[in-house]
Amino acid sequence: KGYTIAIEDHGTNLPGVVGMSRFFDGNDGKTISVDFELLNDPGVLQGFSAPVSGNNSVANNMIQMQYDKLTFYRSNGTTSNESIEGFYRFITANVATDAQSTGQKNDTNAALFSTIFSEYQSISGVSLDEELVDLMRFQTAYSANSKVITTIDKLLETLLGIK
Incomplete structure (x- = not known):
């Protein structure tokens, strides 16, 4: 019977985004190495938690995760250290701001087009x-x-x- 270890990292899914399940550090073949925390304490590598009746540690860990400060990687290359809810609010605010800005630009462009088209029609158009x-x-x-x-x-x- 074989075992499979899946490595999921930066941004491919939620564990990669929040920095969980990271076995390696580095950006390419020259700088790749085993994670420093894993080298110092191999006990942090938990492959499996056997289900035991009444053991709610996984549920407790999931609940605690909403309060923990996690490192999030932003599109501009910076990082932020905040809770999942805080980062969600940041993303929601950015999406709302971008949507409002896009709507305003669209309204401005539509008004500009209408003005230019009316001027064009007054110069070259035929009035019956x-x-x-x-x-x-x-x-x-x-x-x-x-x-x-x-x-x-x-x-x-x-x-x-x-x-």
Whole structure:
């Protein structure tokens, strides 16, 4: 019967994020080493806790974890030492702030687009009302010009006696 040891580290799951189950230190093949605490006290390596009726140590450890200060790694490379609830509040506040900022940027961009589009339409767009008024004005001018030309034609016919 074989045994399997799973190594889970930084950020791949909750134990990795909170620094539990860390067997190794280092960032690459040159700097990797066994964890200093594990070297000094191999007793901290607990592979298994046998279930015993009435043993609630795992539940107590889980409850205590909510009050313990843990090291959290932030995206900007810094660390913070706080409880899980404190870090949750930090993340929630950041998400809310980012969402509000994004919403405000979206509103600003929409207003800017609307203003620019309206200006574009006023310069290059076609207003049906203006075109209809111009059409009526041109029709009236055409009709008046045709009456003038007809009158001049009749006047010339009369003067020259062509008909």
